[in-house]
Amino acid sequence: MGILDGIVEWIAEQVMHGLDLINTSVLGALGCDMSVFLRYFPAAGTMYEVFVALAIGLILLIWVWNLFKNFGIGGGGEAEDPVKLSIRSILFIVLAYYSNQIVDLALDIGGTPYDWILTAALPNLSFADFNSVLLTIIGVCANGAVALIVLILLLILAWNYLKLLFEAAERYVLLGVMVFTAPVVFAMGASQSTSNIFKSWCRMFAGQIFLLLMNAWCLRLFVSMVGAFIANPLSL
Numbered sequence: 001m002g003i004l005d006g007i008v009e010w011i012a013e014q015v016m017h018g019l020d021l022i023n024t025s026v027l028g029a030l031g032c033d034m035s036v037f038l039r040y041f042p043a044a045g046t047m048y049e050v051f052v053a054l055a056i057g058l059i060l061l062i063w064v065w066n067l068f069k070n071f072g073i074g075g076g077g078e079a080e081d082p083v084k085l086s087i088r089s090i091l092f093i094v095l096a097y098y099s100n101q102i103v104d105l106a107l108d109i110g111g112t113p114y115d116w117i118l119t120a121a122l123p124n125l126s127f128a129d130f131n132s133v134l135l136t137i138i139g140v141c142a143n144g145a146v147a148l149i150v151l152i153l154l155l156i157l158a159w160n161y162l163k164l165l166f167e168a169a170e171r172y173v174l175l176g177v178m179v180f181t182a183p184v185v186f187a188m189g190a191s192q193s194t195s196n197i198f199k200s201w202c203r204m205f206a207g208q209i210f211l212l213l214m215n216a217w218c219l220r221l222f223v224s225m226v227g228a229f230i231a232n233p234l235s236l
Helices: 002-026 035-040 043-072 082-097 099-118 127-141 144-180 182-190 195-231
Strands: none
Touching: 035 043, 035 144, 043 082, 043 099, 043 144, 043 182, 082 099, 082 182, 099 182, 099 195, 144 182, 144 195, 182 195
16 A cells, blocks of 8 residues: 555645646736736737727717717607717717726726735645645544545645636636727717616626635635644644
């Protein structure tokens, strides 16, 4: 059983070292800062101006179409008031043009608690140390064959932690897509008939920031649990 114990322990150590590497690489890169998104998707910044021009064109098109419905068709029941429509269109042209600054302000507000969560003082984490402590405890309590059970438990632990990291990365990418396509969505607020799209986007944008914060909070809770277990395993 000595050879089996050695193989199992080596596999477990490699898995936990890999988890260490992924944890330090991913968790610090994610957040409300779009610099990492631009690093991997540089075309998003280049095409942003295209979306701004498209948004302004859509607003002007919606403006002209609603004025045509109001004056050309004889002021039907669905036509908007031309004065309110004009004020609304001009307002959303300005908002679409400065959507980058508006979205950055929202990201700064959401990024502040995210930074607080990441910079909170926690025990130093090493998944490899966690693996060694777990093997030591179980090795004292049982024979060598139980190391296979330890390996299975560690693989389940690593897989679920990786899924949580991937979910956080997916939310970060989705947030980046929403940020760099924001001008087109701002254009939808220029008319009452399409304003629900803009309102839904605002709710979704705020929800993605909140869920990103919750992912970071859950990951840090897991990190604190592992760190506390390494520091004092017999007390848990």
